Amino acid sequence: MLILVSHCYKFKLNCTVVHCPGADAKVKLVGWFEMVVWRVGWYVAMLGVTVLALLPVEHMQQPIFNWWDKAQHALAFVFLTVWALFLWPSRSFGVVMMMLAFGAGIEAAQWAVGWRFAEWADFAADALGVLGAWGLWKIVHLRGSN
Incomplete structure (x- = not known):
């Protein structure tokens, strides 16, 4: 049910x-x-992601997970997007646009600080996570409305 x-x-x-x-x-x-x-909690998580994304590389510890970097990007954005969709379900398109802008903004900020590197592949992984979360959200809501 x-x-x-x-x-x-x-x-x-x-x-x-x-x-x-x-x-x-x-x-x-x-x-x-x-x-x-x-x-x-969601705002704190978003702030935490931003801080971690902008830390100088020499201050970062080894990754907690031994996963590929792009998979970590995608999973983080799936998690944050699903959380945001739960909080604002009637604004799903706006949530998706905001999360895509957040991913692009992180990459732009990494380019601007000078000690981090912006990568299009990171933004692509972020976008894949956001769009995957939105797709799952739509499927669940379509099944629930029938």
């Missing part, structure tokens, strides 16, 4: 409500306070 998640507006703050197909009642999944906490 698929469960649809949508937003309601209460006190001008979002709360997430679960709609169970075939059920008469709606179950509140995340209240406005929890939604604020999730949003603050």
Whole structure:
């Protein structure tokens, strides 16, 4: 059984409500306070990614995961994009555009600081992660609406 998640507006703050197909009642999944906490967490994660992307190479430790660099980019952007889509589901196109701009902005900032290198391949991996997350989001919502 698929469960649809949508937003309601209460006190001008979002709360997430679960709609169970075939059920008469709606179950509140995340209240406005929890939604604020999730949003603050997302902003902190975005800030953390930005700081890590701009650290001088000599201050960086060896990668925690022994994965290829581009796969790490794609996975990070899948995670951040899905999180953002959960927070702003009615603005999915805007979320995708913002995440693509964020990836491009990181590469531009790496070029500008001088101690990091901007790579088109990194931006391509970021974009692949964003678009993959958006595609999965659309599939889940299309299946849930049937």
